[in-house]
Amino acid sequence: MKPQIVQIRKELLSIINAVKTRIEIEKGFGVNTITLSKPNNVMTQPAKNPLTKKKPIKTTEADRQINVSEKERKSQLLEELRKEMLVCHKCSLGKTRTNLVFGVGDPMAKLMFVGEAPGRDEDLQGEPFVGRAGQLLTKIIEAIGMKRSDVYIANVLKCRPPGNRNPLPEEIVLCMPYLIKQIETIQPKVLCALGTFAAQTLLNTKAPVGTLRGRFHEYKGIPMMVTYHPAYLLRNPNDKAKVWDDMKKVRDFLNEL
Numbered sequence: 278m279k280p281q282i283v284q285i286r287k288e289l290l291s292i293i294n295a296v297k298t299r300i301e302i303e304k305g306f307g308v309n310t311i312t313l314s315k316p317n318n319v320m321t322q323p324a325k326n327p328l329t330k331k332k333p334i335k336t337t338e339a340d341r342q343i344n345v346s347e348k349e350r351k352s353q354l355l356e357e358l359r360k361e362m363l364v365c366h367k368c369s370l371g372k373t374r375t376n377l378v379f380g381v382g383d384p385m386a387k388l389m390f391v392g393e394a395p396g397r398d399e400d401l402q403g404e405p406f407v408g409r410a411g412q413l414l415t416k417i418i419e420a421i422g423m424k425r426s427d428v429y430i431a432n433v434l435k436c437r438p439p440g441n442r443n444p445l446p447e448e449i450v451l452c453m454p455y456l457i458k459q460i461e462t463i464q465p466k467v468l469c470a471l472g473t474f475a476a477q478t479l480l481n482t483k484a485p486v487g488t489l490r491g492r493f494h495e496y497k498g499i500p501m502m503v504t505y506h507p508a509y510l511l512r513n514p515n516d517k518a519k520v521w522d523d524m525k526k527v528r529d530f531l532n533e534l
């Protein structure tokens with residue numbers, strides 16, 4: 278066989294393998310269908326000219342030091358906030374919870390997820406999204422090529438509503454300043470609101486999540502994707518393809534940074 282043909286064959290095989298891996302990831306996250314929908318991203322950016330590709334930026338030792346101290350500063354601010362919340366009794370949920378569910382992840386995260394409120398597993402472990410919905414969220418994060426530890430995950434409410442009832446409007450109002458502080462400290466490049474409560478609270482709207490999802494909104498200047506909550510996906514697996522579409526937009530946005 279001619280060397281060029283051998284080379285083309287090799288390249289084709291590596292493309293096929295990459296596609297296979299991608300399909301496996303998508304299947305793992307539960308996507309079995311492909312939706313062909315028009316892009317409806319309000320912040321759609323013009324396609325980048327490959328000739329104007331960004332030059333890789335060299336990280337110097339000084340940059341690394343700045344990053345380390347910035348991470349320490351953010352971690353410290355978050356820890357101070359967590360301590361403040363440990364004694365929070367602004368609403369009655371502080372009395373019924375087992376653990377405060379403050380938030381978890383990288384204080385320097387570019388991507389921050391906001392869910393609704395802790396459930397039973399989260400209340401017991403003191404960490405957001407560790408139950409069945411959380412396991413699905415972890416798969417979603419991995420499907421866009423990231424690790425759970427790369428992102429930051431928080432909820433609108435930090436204490437479990439008894440019996441997993443919906444958060445009450447007054448509980449949201451009282452707990453919101455803590456979420457705002459978390460977002461201001463982390464300063465993510467992108468937010469992702471999971472489900473009705475996170476989306477409606479952060480966007481100050483009553484619009485249903487089905488009409489908000491799939492496009493970038495803005496929360497105080499930060500681009501924010503709205504998508505379905507993983508717990509909803511467990512009940513409605515046919516909508517996984519829509520979430521996959523939403524998350525690809527988040528992935529592409531982050532890749533363009």
Ligand code: URA
Pocket residue numbers: 392393394395396399404405406407408410411432508
């Ligand atoms: N659902 C949420 O909204 N948050 C969690 O932490 C767990 C389940």
